[in-house]
Amino acid sequence: MDLNIKTNDKDHLDIGGADALDLVEEFGSPIYAIDEVRIRENYNKFYNSFSKYYPDFKVFYACKANTNLAVMKILESEGCCVDTVSPGEVYISRKLGFSPDRILFTGNNITDEELKMVHDMGVILNIDSVSALNRLSEVVNPKGFKISFRVNPMVGAGHHEHTITGGVMSKFGIMDNEASEVYAMAKDLGFDPIGMHSHIGSGILDPEPFKLAIGSTMDIAGKVHEDTGIDFEFVDFGGGVGVPYTPEEKALDLDHFASENISFFKEKLSEYNMGKPTMYLEPGRYLVADAVTLLVKVNSVKQSYRKFIGVNAGFNTLLRPSMYDSYHHIVDASKMSAPITQEVDVAGNVCESGDLFARDRPLPDVEEGDVLGILNAGAYGFTMASNYNSRPLPAEVLVNNGEATLVRKAQTFDDLLEGQIIPEHLE
Ligand code: LLP
DSSP: OOOOOEEEESSSSTTTTTTTTHHHHOSSEEEEEEHHHHHHHHHHHHHHHHHOOSEEEEEEGGGGOOHHHHHHHHHHHHOOOESSSSSHHHHHHHHHHHOOOOOOESSSOOOOHHHHHHHHHTTTTEEOOOHHHHHHHHHSOOTOOEEEEEBSSSSSOOSGGGGSSTTOOOOOBBOOGGGHHHHHHHHHTOEEEEEOOOOBBSSSSHHHHHHHHHHHHHHHHHHHHHHOOOSSEEEOOOBBBBBEEEEOOOOOHHHHHHHHHHHHHHHHHTTTTTTOOEEEEESSHHGGGGGEEEEEEEEEEESSEEEEEEEEEEEEEEEEHHOOOOOOOOOEETOOOOOOEEEEEEEOOOTTOOEEEEEEEEEOOTTTTOOOEEOSSSSGGGOOOOOOOGGGOOOEEEETTEEEEEEEOOOOHHHHHTTOOOOOGOO
């Protein structure tokens, strides 16, 4: 099994050297528990796999996956760069010490004010449309400003329809067949277009679509180079590398994946005489997914027409199972080696029938008071959590070789009132 699961000598779930039950005892639940060492391992494995075949290589962490400051600081300290999609993410990155040259902005449908704000912070933009290009040229001085375009490589893939970002149905990027014209337009406006970006989707374990996307993006870049004389400083193939969520899924063989794709990339560079642009990749999920476990407590065991294990979190805490029907492996952290005895539904505490973490899930004899570990919660877990049902957001704790530190306090009820104003006539 390629899932990141460890058991300690008390038969409890181990998270980075800490006992999951101790974490819940000390910090409460639900709680997102982050394993620092695992993030560092994931980053180094990813970076080294590619850079050994092509040293002009940079990783831009797609921070929408997890913007916890400690998580981002860990990646910053490893030398990772960051891919952002909103001025807020740029702001967080700058505050944390990422210099502007280590930040990419890949927003879509952004306002003039946002374009200007990101430009003024000195960050490179992956422009998503002709509209954004024209509007940017009106709000900033284009003279010599380095930009890049996101193109639609007409290849898309993803674990769910909502996460496919290439092809005719996609709202992202400029069309493949208008690329040369758009790059020429940017030059005419005075910009210095030096990069090309594509991103085909998220949660992909099959290497094939990546190869197709590299081929197609390089064909677009090659044609732009031939038609406009632009020498690309970087080509960015986005993120999307999946991780196993079920015990049956196999992790991508990253070394093999990197070696095949880099050879193909190099072939395309020489086919189009494109020199040696830096290769960028933007993994989000790969770096953080399996480094975080959501720990919840069992409130109630209920035998209705089905058997429900009721826990103290819901889709307000982890949305993926409800939103994408995503599988998240669940273990009974209180008795890791207990035999599987039943297939049950694991239900949250939100007032909707769709609030389920799992249906018909093989589990041991789970009892009220047990702590469950919901695995692979590091990517798009906390960042997609909400206050639905007026439940405060949970705490996050960082574990580093057994040492646990609170890195985000749980919200309080007063936080739920924050920012709201009751008008005078209702007082
Ligand atoms: N680059 C761009 C431009 C992106 O839009 C994304 C993800 C990434 C990189 C990182 O993709 P990753 O390596 O994490 O697959 N909420 C969904 C995933 C949405 C991904 C959106 N874009 C989920 O929970 O599965």
